[in-house]
Amino acid sequence: xxxxxxxxxxxxxxxxxxxxxxxxxxxxxxxxxxxxxxxxxxxxxxxxxxxxxxxxxxxxxxxxxxxxxxxxxxxxxxxxxxxxxxxxxxxxxxxxxxxxxxxxxxxxxx
Amino acid sequence: xxxxxxxxxxxxxxxxxxxxxxxxxxxxxxxxxxxxxxxxxxxxxxxxxxxxxxxxxxxxxxxxxxxxxxxxxxxxxxxxxxxxxxxxxxxxxxxxxxxxxxxxxxxxxxxxxx
Numbered sequence: 001x002x003x004x005x006x007x008x009x010x011x012x013x014x015x016x017x018x019x020x021x022x023x024x025x026x027x028x029x030x031x032x033x034x035x036x037x038x039x040x041x042x043x044x045x046x047x048x049x050x051x052x053x054x055x056x057x058x059x060x061x062x063x064x065x066x067x068x069x070x071x072x073x074x075x076x077x078x079x080x081x082x083x084x085x086x087x088x089x090x091x092x093x094x095x096x097x098x099x100x101x102x103x104x105x106x107x108x109x110x
Numbered sequence: 111x112x113x114x115x116x117x118x119x120x121x122x123x124x125x126x127x128x129x130x131x132x133x134x135x136x137x138x139x140x141x142x143x144x145x146x147x148x149x150x151x152x153x154x155x156x157x158x159x160x161x162x163x164x165x166x167x168x169x170x171x172x173x174x175x176x177x178x179x180x181x182x183x184x185x186x187x188x189x190x191x192x193x194x195x196x197x198x199x200x201x202x203x204x205x206x207x208x209x210x211x212x213x214x215x216x217x218x219x220x221x222x223x224x
Contacts, residue, residue, distance in 0.1 A: 004152075032211040043114075043200050043215030044153070087153070091211050096160055097143055097168055100153040102209060 002027045002092050005102035012107045021073040021104045029093025036087040078108045114214035117128050123191045123223045130185040133201030142184035143206045147198040191223045
């Protein structure tokens with residue numbers, strides 16, 4: 001059974017204070033690891049796909065990295081508009097659909 | 111471009127009542143999904159449809175039925191609602207293959223069962 005664990009559950013940062021969110025996973029044959037952003041009252045919004053260990057993807061102040069057991073979402077010099085819940089998900093070899101973690105609730109204070 | 115549209119956005123039911131959640135996408139995607147999101151549980155897959163005419167169970171299918179009406183529409187039915195089905199329901203769509211993990215979600219349907 002695929003498992004995804006995200007930490008921390010919640011994180012409060014000052015504007016400009018860089019940090020990282022962690023996603024640990026256990027899957028049988030990783031087809032892809034995905035990061036989503038979810039704003040309150042909205043559906044998740046796709047951010048990144050990572051396929052293999054060593055791969056990195058960047059978008060504005062966000063950078064996602066992947067190892068064989070975990071992924072990190074690095075946030076550099078965050079702004080208040082980066083406040084959201086960040087979800088990590090995996091897709092394994094024989095599965096349709098994704099297995100999601102519980103998310104990290106990120107708050108950036110001005 | 112509307113993307114994924116869900117109706118209704120809010121619904122209150124009494125235990126034992128039935129209802130159908132509607133979902134439509136205008137991106138010509140083959141795959142569609144229904145997830146539920148509960149506090150502390152994350153998103154869990156209820157049912158999915160890899161293509162028109164096919165449906166399969168996900169992680170938590172009990173108490174639900176689905177219909178893939180055509181390529182655009184995928185509905186979720188609760189035949190006899192229970193308080194445990196109080197949740198936020200999300201419909202999503204994607205392309206199969208390498209695009210399968212890039213899900214496009216609707217804004218959710220918030221269901222309360224009393």
